[in-house]
Amino acid sequence: MSDVLPGAGPLGHPDVRMLRDVATAVVRLEETARLNAFALPYLPQAQRALDAVVLACLRTGARPPAGLPELLRWCRSRPVGSWPLEGLADALADTGDRLIDELSGRPTQLCHELAVQARGDSASQQYDRMVVHEAMRACRDASSPESYTAFRRLLVNRPVLTEADWFDIGTDLYLDPVRELTALIYPPAPDAYLKLGAYTPCGRCLTLLTPLDDGGWWCERDQCRFLGAPVPGPALKRADSGLVRQLKRPLRQFVTGPGRAEADLEHALRKRGLTVEMWPGYDAYDLRVVFPDGHVWAIDVKDWAHPGLLGRAAEAVRPDPYYDEACWVVPQFRVEVRRDYLDVYAHERGERAGGLRLLTDRQLCAAADARLRGERGPAAHITPSTARENGAKKRA
Incomplete structure (x- = not known):
């Protein structure tokens, strides 16, 4: 995960860099989950992104979004290549991806990729690397490469943990060097994933599925959606599973x-x-x-x-x-x-x-x-x- 190098080419256009700022604002709004995020004053990062898009539209004579709610509607309803910004037509017209998924209302994988490469947002750029590097440091200090391998397999194979799972990894001696780090990166799963009092993991990638208003499911992984309708795994009822934790999105x-x-x-x-x-x-x-x-x-x-x-x-x-x-x-x-x-x-x-x-x-x-x-x-x-x-x- 590295910063985009400055230079010529469609992906170096200022409008693409601005889109990265919009993507970062979308990710930040989802992370904060603030009920007043759409009321003035907006979150500073969201306000800066909105101002930049408005100015860019005015320069080209296009109608700008009237406020943050409308900008977010753009993110959800319009493929990024169709935005009325000069630089996006060449760089991103070949993708039908949006910044916010139409069905689930969650940031897309493209949105997260753009946010990772956004300028001036080192915390977003480096979060996954910071976690991995801290795990490396802890395992090196313990002279235990096996602990690092166990940590990586945990993140790959168990992105969702029940209370029983949490107790299980708590007794895994290989994970001792990264015990505190593990507690930080597995917060409680949000209620937005609940349906009828249960969380439902994807049967393919094991991350939690998002319930949709029409009764269906949405998986955040592009590959799962490419393969067809989500395959729900066994439901994790709160009454049986206790506190359910999910690995952080980055x-x-x-x-x-x-x-x-x-x-x-x-x-x-x-x-x-x-x-x-x-x-x-x-x-x-x-x-x-x-x-x-x-x-x-x-x-x-x-x-x-x-x-x-x-x-x-x-x-x-x-x-x-x-x-x-x-x-x-x-x-x-x-x-x-x-x-x-x-x-x-x-x-x-x-x-x-x-x-x-x-x-x-x-x-x-x-x-x-x-x-x-x-x-x-x-x-x-x-x-x-x-x-x-x-x-x-x-x-x-």
């Missing part, structure tokens, strides 16, 4: 979501007989894959709605623990939703990425199969030949 989005894809990829590669280590070197990268001949791949899994924002955030994979090749991976469904996903990522990727390639999980598995068959051509590699040659020279 961690659900940027740790739990990709973590589910990481776990799926780990399973697929182990089935092929490969040795896979998760989060090696205190999370230097996500998966370290060792082939029978000793060749090593380093893989980081990402799951972003907008490929351009992902490209702007790209940076070379850390070199330690050692590997021969490295790449980033996204779930296959991202490319099925948007066919130019990989091309847009490559176009927006900056110099600090060092030519870092982005593959789908399906492409990564195909490359692993090719290498296991003994192939040594481009189909059996995850980095371009020039990157491999440069890596070999550097090691020499």
Whole structure:
């Protein structure tokens, strides 16, 4: 999760930077849950975003939103590429995404991605990283890499905890170094997720489903919605489950979501007989894959709605623990939703990425199969030949 680099190109346009401020205001309004958030005076961050949008509309002769309620209606009813702002047409016209989901009224994944990359909001940008880095520090101080692995698996596999679950993890000795941190990032689940006195987790991604007015459900994960109607898991009745806790949204989005894809990829590669280590070197990268001949791949899994924002955030994979090749991976469904996903990522990727390639999980598995068959051509590699040659020279 890195700041967007300044520079030319549609995603560097001032209107896109302004949209990030709007997205940040939307996220802040949801977090505060203030009943007076829509009455004057507005929250300072929301007021600044509203003022910026009004001025931008006036410059182009477009009708501006009359106030914060109308701006939020824009966020919910209008795809961002259709806003009457010059810079958004080129940068975001290719997405039908809104900042607020039409059905649930909650910030979308694109909204959170824009908020993470907003200027001057370091707390929002870094929250998930701050938590992960604090867990690393605590586990290093305890000389326990196993504790860090247990912490990451907790966030991936158990984003929702009942009272019984809370007692269970409270007795897990591996989690001792991160005990206080865990209490901070698992607050009580809001009542907005309740339906008939029960919380209902998604049967696919395990996060809580949002009940809709029509009696249906909404899942916050893009992939779950791509797969079709939500699959409700067992209901957690308050009377039986006690206090239900849910991992905070930035961690659900940027740790739990990709973590589910990481776990799926780990399973697929182990089935092929490969040795896979998760989060090696205190999370230097996500998966370290060792082939029978000793060749090593380093893989980081990402799951972003907008490929351009992902490209702007790209940076070379850390070199330690050692590997021969490295790449980033996204779930296959991202490319099925948007066919130019990989091309847009490559176009927006900056110099600090060092030519870092982005593959789908399906492409990564195909490359692993090719290498296991003994192939040594481009189909059996995850980095371009020039990157491999440069890596070999550097090691020499």
